[in-house]
Amino acid sequence: MKARPYHHGDLRAALLTLAEDTLRARGPAELSLRELAREAGVSPAAPSRHFKTKQALLDALAIEGFQRLTSAMDASLDRVGESFGARLTAVARTYLGFAAANGALLELMYGRKHDPDASTELITAMHRLKDLATDLIADGQRRGEVRPGPLDLMSLPLFVALQGLTQLATSGGFPADQIEAGVDETIAFILRGYAPS
Amino acid sequence: MKARPYHHGDLRAALLTLAEDTLRARGPAELSLRELAREAGVSPAAPSRHFKTKQALLDALAIEGFQRLTSAMDASLDRVGESFGARLTAVARTYLGFAAANGALLELMYGRKHDPDASTELITAMHRLKDLATDLIADGQRRGEVRPGPLDLMSLPLFVALQGLTQLATSGGFPADQIEAGVDETIAFILRGYAPS
DNA sequence: CTACATTGTTATCGCTGCCTACATTTGGAG
DNA sequence: CTCCAAATGTAGGCAGCGATAACAATGTAG
Known part of the structure; x- marks a missing residue:
């Protein structure tokens, strides 16, 4: 042997x-x-x-997570048309799918966000995700499907909604079936909020 | 001596x-x-x-946090009129104020949420907060200022928004001044979403 | 073949949470 | 008032942890 x-x-x-x-x-x-x-x-x-250190391992895990998440979102955008509603729905569903499947990982990913000495690699990984969402809004504005307004301000509600949905989906404050139904409700809610007056 | x-x-x-x-x-x-x-x-x-155990101490801390938060929100509702917009704004501001001042504590409070053996005391403390928000929506529906719909579904976007805003406010993904401005934007966003068609 | 960088091992340090046995203090029943 | 039990604090010890340093095996470039 x-x-x-x-x-x-x-x-x-x-x-x-x-x-x-x-x-x-x-x-x-x-x-x-x-x-x-x-x-x-x-x-x-x-x-x-x-x-x-142990933190270094967790950071590496988080970076890997961001990479998987952004590429999943990229892929989902490739599979869908150009209308803002369709793109937003795709992004939201992908994000939530990831959140549901990798709750603890996502928590870890965002948990490191406010640490002053997070690795630069981790920070850029997070920015790439942020940019993806911002671009989505900007595109919607170009197509006249999203109210005009400063980009950084306009992208906030989207972040807010995604973050919030994630929290609910992962931390189990609501039963799973309510979440399932609530996602659609919330996406509609967001679209209504972004619609031009 | x-x-x-x-x-x-x-x-x-x-x-x-x-x-x-x-x-x-x-x-x-x-x-x-x-x-x-x-x-x-x-x-x-x-x-x-x-x-x-250490967890017992953290639980006690979390319970105390929920008590402080709910009573702050109750108090803010007492100081404001009956219109849905005013009440939602008051609740949102109070919640976010708490989140900004006690970020780590709030994280702890919600972090214990999905633990199967969280103390019953902790669970009821969380439910009281949830009820407060649900009541707000129900009240708005009675006054005709919120679209009709099943309560559990309708309260979800509010939770989502509060959770999301909190996450952004505490975890520092955005600079503080952007948050400040973004809160108003997001509250307007929520109101728009809840408005009767 | 040899020198060096990489990757693993062994041993040790100080820290932690937790447990058991014992000491002190407090407060209430008689 | 006294005494006893419950509440509260102490002493000591256990195993597990992360981190580090010194040493050994392996791979590789020249």
Whole structure:
């Protein structure tokens, strides 16, 4: 029988996958580097080669999350027409789908947002998502389907709605079926708010 | 000189105040029972008499937060007329004021929401807040200032907006002045969405 | 082949939450 | 008033954690 090799092969990737699993199952507080090391079959100090601190691992997880989310939203926009309503609906549904499927991860992603020493990589990842939403509004305005107004102000309600829906969807304040129905209601609500007077 | 008395006097209250301070300053993750005990001038195991686990202390903090928030919102509703617009504005401003002043606490309050074994006391505290918002909508419907529709569905956008605004206000994704201006924009947005067709 | 960078291991530190056993204080029943 | 039980605080110890330093194995570039 062959002994486990001294080198793991791709410990970094393995740690990230394991971390995401336990994040999903038990939340970020329960995540322990030592436990990840055990599950990966390496020594307790091995992870430190790839993630200097626990926070660094969480950051890496968050960045990966932002990448997955933005590309999912990009993809959903590609599959839909040009009308503002259709695009907004697509974006909202994708965002909420991600939120429903990766609640803890999303929480982590936004939880790092106000940390003064979040990695620059993380910050740019967040900005890309923000830009995507802002562009959506700007496009709607160009097409005359969204009331005119300063972009940064106009994009706020969209953010607000997405963030709020997410919170409700992930933190389970409402039963799942109510959410399901409520999403449509809320999307209609948003569209009504953005409609030109 | 008099030795410190064997009994603290009101350790429970002292722990809660200290805990809220460090919660505000350094977040819930940095909160340590042992450190609280040190600051209170008491042995490391003393807090366990009042809070069996760390989670119990956090729960107590959250409950206190819900009580403060609901009574602030009640008070703000007492100071305002009966029109739906005025009442919604008052509620929204109070909620956001609380969120701005107690960001970490609010995060804690909602963070416990989906935990299966949250204390019943915590759960009822959350429901009281939910009822307050639902009543607001129902009242608006009675006065004909809000579109008709099932209550649970109609109250959702309000929750969504409040939650979303809170998230933006606390997690600092937007600069503070943009938030300030954005609140009015968003309240107008919500009113537009609730207006009868 | 050798020198070096990468990746893992071992050992240790100080911290944490939590538990059990014991000490002191307080307050109420008799 | 006294005594006993409950409430509250202390002492000590346990296992787990993140982090770091010193050392070992492996891969690789020249």
